[in-house]
Amino acid sequence: MDYGYFIDGLMNAITPLNLLFVFLGGLxxxxxxxxxxxxxxxxxxxxxxxxxxMEPISAMxxxxxxxxxxxxxxxRSSILLNTPGDASAIAASFDGYPMAKKGQAGQALAxxxxxxxxxxxxxxxxxxxxAGPLADFAIRFGxxxxxxxxxxxxSAIVSLSxxxxxxxxxxxxxxxxxxxxxxxxQSSVYRFTMxxxxxxxxxxxxxxxxxxxxxxxxxxxxxxxxxxPEKKNKVESLWFTREQWNASKLPIFRSAPLGFIVGVLPGxxxxxxxxxxxxxxxxxxxxxxxxxxxxxxxxxxPESANNSASVGALxxxxxxxIPGSGTTAVLLGALVxxxxxxxxxxxxxxxxxxxxxxxxxxIGNLFLVVINILLVGLLIxxxxxxxxxxxxxILMLGFIGAYTLSYSTIxxxxxxxxGVLGLAFKLLRFPIAPLILALIVGxxxxxxxxxxxxxxxxxxxxxxxxxxxxxxxxxIILSISVPFILSAVxxxxxxxx
Amino acid sequence: MKRIILLLLSIAFIGGCSAEQSQGEESDYPPDLIExxxxxxxxxxxxxTARSMQRALNNNELVESDINVVNKPGxxxxxxxxxxxxxxxxxxAVNSSLLFTNNELGLxxxxxxxxxxxAILATEWQSIAVGPxxxxxxxxxxxxQLKKDxxxxxxxxxxxxxxxxxxxxxxxxxxxxIDPSKLDFLVYESGGEVVTALLGGHIDVATMSVSEASxxxxxxxxxxVGVSSEERLEELxxxxxxxxxxxxxxxxxxxxxxxxxxxxxxEIAYWDERLQQMVETEEWQTILENNQWDDYYMNAEExxxxxxxxxxxxxxxxxxxxxTE
Numbered sequence: 001m002d003y004g005y006f007i008d009g010l011m012n013a014i015t016p017l018n019l020l021f022v023f024l025g026g027l028x029x030x031x032x033x034x035x036x037x038x039x040x041x042x043x044x045x046x047x048x049x050x051x052x053x054m055e056p057i058s059a060m061x062x063x064x065x066x067x068x069x070x071x072x073x074x075x076r077s078s079i080l081l082n083t084p085g086d087a088s089a090i091a092a093s094f095d096g097y098p099m100a101k102k103g104q105a106g107q108a109l110a111x112x113x114x115x116x117x118x119x120x121x122x123x124x125x126x127x128x129x130x131a132g133p134l135a136d137f138a139i140r141f142g143x144x145x146x147x148x149x150x151x152x153x154x155s156a157i158v159s160l161s162x163x164x165x166x167x168x169x170x171x172x173x174x175x176x177x178x179x180x181x182x183x184x185x186q187s188s189v190y191r192f193t194m195x196x197x198x199x200x201x202x203x204x205x206x207x208x209x210x211x212x213x214x215x216x217x218x219x220x221x222x223x224x225x226x227x228x229p230e231k232k233n234k235v236e237s238l239w240f241t242r243e244q245w246n247a248s249k250l251p252i253f254r255s256a257p258l259g260f261i262v263g264v265l266p267g268x269x270x271x272x273x274x275x276x277x278x279x280x281x282x283x284x285x286x287x288x289x290x291x292x293x294x295x296x297x298x299x300x301x302p303e304s305a306n307n308s309a310s311v312g313a314l315x316x317x318x319x320x321x322i323p324g325s326g327t328t329a330v331l332l333g334a335l336v337x338x339x340x341x342x343x344x345x346x347x348x349x350x351x352x353x354x355x356x357x358x359x360x361x362x363i364g365n366l367f368l369v370v371i372n373i374l375l376v377g378l379l380i381x382x383x384x385x386x387x388x389x390x391x392x393x394i395l396m397l398g399f400i401g402a403y404t405l406s407y408s409t410i411x412x413x414x415x416x417x418x419g420v421l422g423l424a425f426k427l428l429r430f431p432i433a434p435l436i437l438a439l440i441v442g443x444x445x446x447x448x449x450x451x452x453x454x455x456x457x458x459x460x461x462x463x464x465x466x467x468x469x470x471x472x473x474x475x476i477i478l479s480i481s482v483p484f485i486l487s488a489v490x491x492x493x494x495x496x497x
Numbered sequence: 498m499k500r501i502i503l504l505l506l507s508i509a510f511i512g513g514c515s516a517e518q519s520q521g522e523e524s525d526y527p528p529d530l531i532e533x534x535x536x537x538x539x540x541x542x543x544x545x546t547a548r549s550m551q552r553a554l555n556n557n558e559l560v561e562s563d564i565n566v567v568n569k570p571g572x573x574x575x576x577x578x579x580x581x582x583x584x585x586x587x588x589x590a591v592n593s594s595l596l597f598t599n600n601e602l603g604l605x606x607x608x609x610x611x612x613x614x615x616a617i618l619a620t621e622w623q624s625i626a627v628g629p630x631x632x633x634x635x636x637x638x639x640x641x642q643l644k645k646d647x648x649x650x651x652x653x654x655x656x657x658x659x660x661x662x663x664x665x666x667x668x669x670x671x672x673x674x675i676d677p678s679k680l681d682f683l684v685y686e687s688g689g690e691v692v693t694a695l696l697g698g699h700i701d702v703a704t705m706s707v708s709e710a711s712x713x714x715x716x717x718x719x720x721x722v723g724v725s726s727e728e729r730l731e732e733l734x735x736x737x738x739x740x741x742x743x744x745x746x747x748x749x750x751x752x753x754x755x756x757x758x759x760x761x762x763x764e765i766a767y768w769d770e771r772l773q774q775m776v777e778t779e780e781w782q783t784i785l786e787n788n789q790w791d792d793y794y795m796n797a798e799e800x801x802x803x804x805x806x807x808x809x810x811x812x813x814x815x816x817x818x819x820x821t822e
Contacts, residue, residue, distance in 0.1 A: 041539065045539035048548060049552075049566075139693050139697035140697055142697055143683075183657065185657055185685075185686075188659060188820065190604070197579070198572065200571055200573065200604075316689075320689070322689035323687065329538075333541070337545065337548065337787070339783075343712030344716035344718060406568070406569070406570050407567065408569075408576065444686075447684070447686075451683045451684075454651065454681060454683055455683070
């Protein structure tokens, strides 16, 4: 680490113009993150033409600020409306929405913001010191390791729906089936596309998220509209309590490095990170039954993991030129247009650029906390909005969001279909998260499975052939069996007593 | 009587409107707003081409109209091309060889004859790369091994079979006397993932565009054994071409631009003039350099002829790859 470059970078980052760009990027990111469907990828893509005349480094600061700003925004709508802004914010709705229902929306928003700050900052520190070695670790993940990592995520999510594992499992299978729609890359065969070119790349999971959560939620409330209104809890304080902080402290600091490492793996990304953050904390908790009922650490853990994953994903992007997600792919395109060529040489040839970026990310995270805390008072008013104004608005935003994904009207029908499905899931009390996660990872999981077998010429030994694989297999077995063992032990104790 | 007058009036009105419109089209080209369709999501090569054109044309004031880039992803370009087909001459789209291959593979009814070719703008070159410690450190060694046993080396490609990355390797193998339908390809989502797989030793050989491989090559983390250009590339002077190594093949990965069917002579001439000016601007040259593209400009007439030849080539390649019959 060279302190000269660090100082140069800091000086660059705190020029008034660059500070303004960090602030604008963060604010814009928070807003696009909040709106269902409108994610960082769209936000960055729309702003690319604006950056044409700018200094490359300022443009990079602005675009990357939108990217991590959106991670702060994503949890806002999960907590307030049970409608995640993007896939990585789904886990925040598990406890965030129940908290809001209890009148603790302000506390949930505040703890999520602080968790995001810690996650983001820990990850930037990690980025500073570990970018090189971690990039080398990530390339050791081959198809077999990826397949096992995804299988682990799915097993973790199913074990989440403990008590109703069967329903969780059915929901997951449904997601896996949906993920087979589209072209099979290994053979170029088109499956279940019904001749529609729009389906060739499969169903975009963001449409499924908007459909199931936003449209489904609206339909559900529409059915419930003639019932007596739910008793509204008075909104408690806008800041979290000491007890909530004490409960969340450890989960926040544990989830940050976890999310960071998952983020570094190309293709894994924020949705897997936040889901693993949540399930890990639930496994470790002494009171797992409180999860899902509106507990602060259930919001804090996934938000911390998600934010640090978003910074972690910048490592393969900048140090190897490998985008790990849709958004980082857009960022890669934008950087190349700006004349910044991400790759192993970037850190050596343009250290000032990298250090300016690192410093601006520290500053950006601080700005984002201020922005998001100030917004809490305003956002909380959403809860007082009468249903007949709020729900049409959500529907409108949902449709706009779906349209911006690929500018195709066919997506509206898919959106509506999933809205109805979401309603059915709600009425039948099926968990939704396994379906969405299976849809997100299903495609890659299958492709990696196929690639593993091509490499090994059909032998299953490929799944046991590296230390990483073996560790992952053990984790899979544990995540499935631990809940059973625990409940067996509990039963035994109960009998003895 | 009243009705008849009304009818006549409305006919006259409609006639007047349409007359005005057609007049307007002739004198008013280009319209105030021009749309460039990138038939892919933001971030990919097509998107980059469309946005680069937007940038070079507007910043140099070659086109006075506002230019809007619209992304129409889906079906390997099919969604965007279908969209273009039903538009006026105010809409253009970026294209590449996928226009032929989709048609050949039965994924699309559209072919280049359904559109008005306007220009070929730039090309990338293909590269074949291996890991840094590979036993096969030149193209002949790779091909010899594949000739002995076509399944012995795993070849990484992205994002789908039938694209230029895939077909350039097919053609190279074929030139060397290997049955390309026997080769083992691993299909990844993006060029970046192919590079990662090669660095991690999960595949033996990778085929991708030069720009996707060159950064890692310069950092000495992988080895490019050959490029598909006619002569060695300026930025990689020590990398031999396919031709130098007994594989008689030049394979451009070109990008062009086309308009909807039935554009008028005048409209074609307009774009011929503007695009020719565009490729000479400093801005466009910088874009080419940043993306490691080469100038490959052809005007509308040359493009039409080029397209006919290319269609022929791709037809044969797909058949030999075992993807079509």
